[in-house]
Amino acid sequence: MDPKEAYSLKVISEVKLESQGLIHGETWIKDNAYFTTIFLNNRPILEGKVSLPRFLGEDLYYVRNDGSATLLVQSPYGEPRKLAELGKILKFEKHEKGLLILGEDLLDKQAPSAPFITEKRKYRFDGRGLLRTRTSLYLVKGNDVVKVLGGDFDVTDFSTNGKRVVVSTTQPNDDLGLNALYELDLETGETRRITKEDGMIVAVAMNSDGDVAYLGHDKGKSPWAVREVIFPERGERYLCGNTCGSTVLTDVFDGAKERLVFLKNQVITLGQMGGEVNLYRISDRKVDKLTEGKQVVRLFDYDGNSLVYSFMTPEKPSLLFRGEVYDPDPNVKGLMPVRVSSKIEGWGIITGDKPTILFIHGGPHMAYGYGYFIEFQFFASNGFNVIYANPTGSQGYGEEFAKGCVGDWGGRDMAELLEFVEDARRQFNLTKRMGVTGGSYGGFMTNWIITHSEIFSAAVSERGISNLVSMCGTSDIGFWFNAVESGVDDPWNPENMEKLMRMSPIYYVGKVSTSTMFIHGEEDYRCPIEQAEQFHVALRSRGVESKLVRYQGDGHEHARRGRPDNMMHRLTIKLQWFKDHLT
Template identity: 60%
Template sequence: MTPEEAYSLRLISDVKISEIGLFHVETWIEKEKYKSAIFLNKQQITFSGNEASPVYHEGYLYYVKSTKKEAKLIRQKPYGEAEEILSLGKIHKYVFHKQGILIIGEEKVRPSSPFIANKLKYRFDGKGFFWTRQSLFIFDKELRKLVYGNFDVTDIATNGNRVIISATKENDDYGLADIYEVDVNTGELKRITKGEGNISAISMNKEGKIAYLGHRKGKTPWAIREIIFPEEEKSYLCGNTCGSTVLSDLFDGVKEKIIYENDQVITLGQVGGEAHLYSVADKVNKLTEGEIVVRGFDYKHEKLVYFYSTPEKPVLMVQDGEIYDPNPNVKGISPVHIKGEIEGWAIITDPSKPTILFIHGGPHMAYGYAYFIEFQFFAKNGFNVIYANPSGSQGYGEEFAKACVGDWGGKDMRELINFVSEVKKKFNLTGKFGVTGGSYGGFMTNWIVTQTDIFSAAISERSISNLVSMCGTSDIGFWFNAIEANVQDPWSKDGIEKLMRMSPIYYVKNVKTPTMLIHGEIDYRCPIEQAEQFFMALKMNGVPTELVRYLGDGHEHARRGNPKNMIDRLKRKLEWFSKYLNN
């Protein structure tokens, strides 16, 4: 398999039930660019290659047509001409209200020098400097700004009368959100939620009752999420956590959502490496089964449509019991499930061939039953692929997710090393071992090569090497690193010492493993200075190393980066591991 073949997939990123049938959006890569189109009843109906977010409303099809510079809301009658309704820099979501169309969007801006920072959070990965923020607009013949400020409006829901939003108004620096009721005439806000917490998605039924996916546990990245009814002071858990943190490197760009219709909420819920659909009313009911990861859905008039991923299939869409597969000729190699000290999986192609351990990021994300382009690429190029969910992973309860806090590189590393030994013995593996991971997985890769020589090669991506410098350079590092390290003040003497002793750079003199570092040039989550430090130290100590810098890419360089860079990345990773593991 070539890298080009690995990325030659058609993915589903959205589904929408309507009175004229089922709309869905497909995304693919063509000539090193992302493309998307809208389908009605599985027939393509838009052809410019940049249409998404379809909604059928009062006889019109509405959708968003985007370029790098702007996003347009388009309205079209069946068989009629497309009509541009409005234009913004970006359109994140739109809903219909009796007074007009409510839109979460960003204004068009032309950056000028200098940029003045006056908050802790003044830039964000994937967005860059905050020249503009996500605001709420209303459109009725003309566009009017309704809710705005130096914070983000993150979601919106309405029944046509009542309007609620989620926004980071109270605690934007830390990304904590609240729900507010909006007066559409004045823009005045009435706060509904209490305390502090995370809100991933909101919804409202026709009666005006509201629900959200999230938690009210403050700055706790490891917290499980629930479906919460704030005005009724009720909450429900779906599986081991509501929503899904199961990772994939599919470039579909799916977003988290919940749907509140009549008296029930439809949501995702996660148990280990599976993500399923659940309904929440007076009780919680699981709606799907199997070793799958549901990635998106829609529910309307008691009809449910969803799409899911498996290790063998990138995406399958289910409607009325029928399955639609946009990639009929693609079939991944099935992994063997391993339930030992921790849950893991192994794709064994040949016990005599090299084996690569993949380590996920987060640290509170999880591997599971989703298709992974990179796993299949290496397996089909003759490598064994193994991956697992050590302490810190979500999907096994809050205590397990919290177990790595203050102990990065401790219990989690021991579990991974034990997992490697277990797999080696179980399958009688005789080849060399390599290790790779991104973000927190990049931290773990850097950490492991300072602690052990059992791996013959390593590739560390968008990694962390110095937790102290990251506190001052990352978009979230100033609070995230401190909380994850269990440090009260990252700038105190004790705080700096603990952070340094938890940093791979502190032990870099121990490294003997050939280590490649891959990083996006504009990564604001784990800034490229993290890779620069580790690369420089390895180079000065005579360790075989390379630093690969991808211009224009941020933290998502391996999942939603520049397609040309993603293809080049797989080539370079294959060359590095082939060089050091195949001899």
């Protein structure tokens, strides 16, 4: 398998049930860009850089993304008509006063080169760059597009039943990205707070009666907190599996986002148990599991009668269940992983007594599971064994397990991973060389392991972390995230700076002998590229083999939905690195 073949997939990227039937989208890569075909009852009706298709009455609404985001409406007999043009359009819903849109202002073409002045700590964000515009709520009424809620904060989601409007925003603490839920008066622009505690709200839904539910937590700056479905005005909350929603990672480019469907007295959402993600229903004050299996459900919709959803397995990148299973990639079938007998949940794609690569996930409060990984299958098809696991800190095993790595990055988590490697060696009789790789927190762990162990013959650290102190001042979230994850309040007092340095791989760089390649996006604001620069220069200065690969135009998501040519180059150069050092 070559990189082009690895990314030659069509993936389900839209699922929507309408009175006209089932809308689904299939996204693929062409000419170094992502394109989507929209189908209505299996008949193609749109193609290009399009998203968010839905019918409102007989008219088809959709967004065309080509430099800017344009909301278009097409009647059954007419040509498409432009309703609004913004910098981004994330969601839209019909209201009795017009059409509500969640999006960002369209910037002047000169804005990116103009001076930028800020007094805030969060002044840029990964995937968005400098925050010259914020996510706001707009109302389209006739030919006018009016901002009804906006400011120096983000409106992160909204829902309406056509009359009542609720919004989640970062007004409680925009720097920390903490959310609260508010009722919005469209006439006056005034808001009334609904939720009592600050937290993280990742999706909001409302039924036709105006009842409200959200997916998230109300535990402040607690990245490890499990997510629940919360009915704030009823004082009820429900857990689906070990956490609601999904934290199971994949590098398939379907663009899936968290959501709820709230119809009458029932809410449909995702829930995670270890590496499995399935659909759950909350109704009559109880939680029922709607799907079963070693799979990861990605997108779904429910209209009160029919349930449709897309899902993946380790063997299949994208499947659509619509009463029967539809496979847009019938000729693609990955190798099935085997459970590794170890203290932590983990798997191996084993192709024989060949070199083996340990993959470490990011987060740290994310997880590997029963999803499809393009990269895993690529390496397995090119002569490597792939092993991966969920150490302490991973989500999907309860909140205490997720919190277990806080203040101890590189402690119990590293010990579990190294034990997992030895268990895999014994179980599969592996005798060849070993490599290690990971991204984000997985990049931190890669850097940490090579400063504390010599069992790996080569490493590839991606979008990683080497210096927790400098990252506090350069990352979009580092000033608070690094602090709470390290168990400190003020990362700039001398005692805490010392703790952060002793938790940083760069502090132990003198112990490294492992040949290491660093891969980073130039526009990564989550784990800025200076993190890779520091470690690379330190290794080269000490005579250790090191290579730094910088990808122009890519941010923290460079390996999941970055520039396609960069993603393919990344697989090529990463494969060559491990071939050179492990075979």
